[in-house]
Amino acid sequence: MVYVGLYSPTSVQRVVDFVKTVYAFSQKAQVVPVIVKPIGAAAQIGIPEAFKVSVKLNKPFMVFPELGDALELLRPSEAYFYSDEGAELEAIQIRQAQNGNLLIVFPSGESEPSKKELTGLKLVRLKDVPSQLPALALLSIFMYKVFYQVT
Numbered sequence: 001m002v003y004v005g006l007y008s009p010t011s012v013q014r015v016v017d018f019v020k021t022v023y024a025f026s027q028k029a030q031v032v033p034v035i036v037k038p039i040g041a042a043a044q045i046g047i048p049e050a051f052k053v054s055v056k057l058n059k060p061f062m063v064f065p066e067l068g069d070a071l072e073l074l075r076p077s078e079a080y081f082y083s084d085e086g087a088e089l090e091a092i093q094i095r096q097a098q099n100g101n102l103l104i105v106f107p108s109g110e111s112e113p114s115k116k117e118l119t120g121l122k123l124v125r126l127k128d129v130p131s132q133l134p135a136l137a138l139l140s141i142f143m144y145k146v147f148y149q150v151t
Contacts, residue, residue: 003074004143005034005105006135007067007081007113014108015046017136019053019061025143026059034062036070036105067105067113071120076103079121081113082138084131086123091145094126104142106135 006018015035022033033054038047047063054061064070071079077100080086094102105121107113125131129141 001101002029002031003034003062003070003076003101003103004031004139005036005070005103006139007105007107008037008039008111009035009042009046009108009135010039010110011108012041012046012049014135015042016049016053018139019050021136021139021143023053023057023059025147028147031143031147032060032062034064034070034074034103034105036064036067038063039111067117067121068119070103070105074101074103076101079103080105080124081118081121082106082125082142083123084125086125088127089124090127091149094124094146106139106142108135 004022006015009015009018015038019033022031025031035047035050051061064073080103082104126142126145129138133141
């Protein structure tokens with residue numbers, strides 16, 4: 001199972017678009033969208049709207065208050081946080097990590113986790129992907145390269 005997370009979003013639309021994007025790629029793998037530490041309108045309105053999308057599609061959806069909670073409850077064999085400062089990986093390396101549960105969390109671009117919050121996650125980025133892209137663009141490129149692109 002692959003869990004794809006969005007860290008600390010504040011925008012309702014970003015949460016809904018994130019969930020829809022993850023589901024769009026779910027034909028190739030068992031992928032579950034995970035929202036971690038939603039804030040403000042994203043927590044009050046975005047989470048219920050995203051849940052409504054998941055119910056309509058009969059797909060799973062998860063929300064956690066902290067990264068540590070996601071790690072504790074999902075127990076991934078590999079856990080990554082997408083960062084421009086992360087180790088550069090090829091898509092094939094991430095594909096191979098899918099033998100167990102895989103968690104990959106993307107920054108929402110609104111707030112960054114502390115070093116303490118990142119304990120247990122490896123900082124990574126995909127090779128040949130431009131830095132500083134918005135979260136949904138990174139997510140789309142990541143999902144395509146890992147689940148669709150043949151290398």
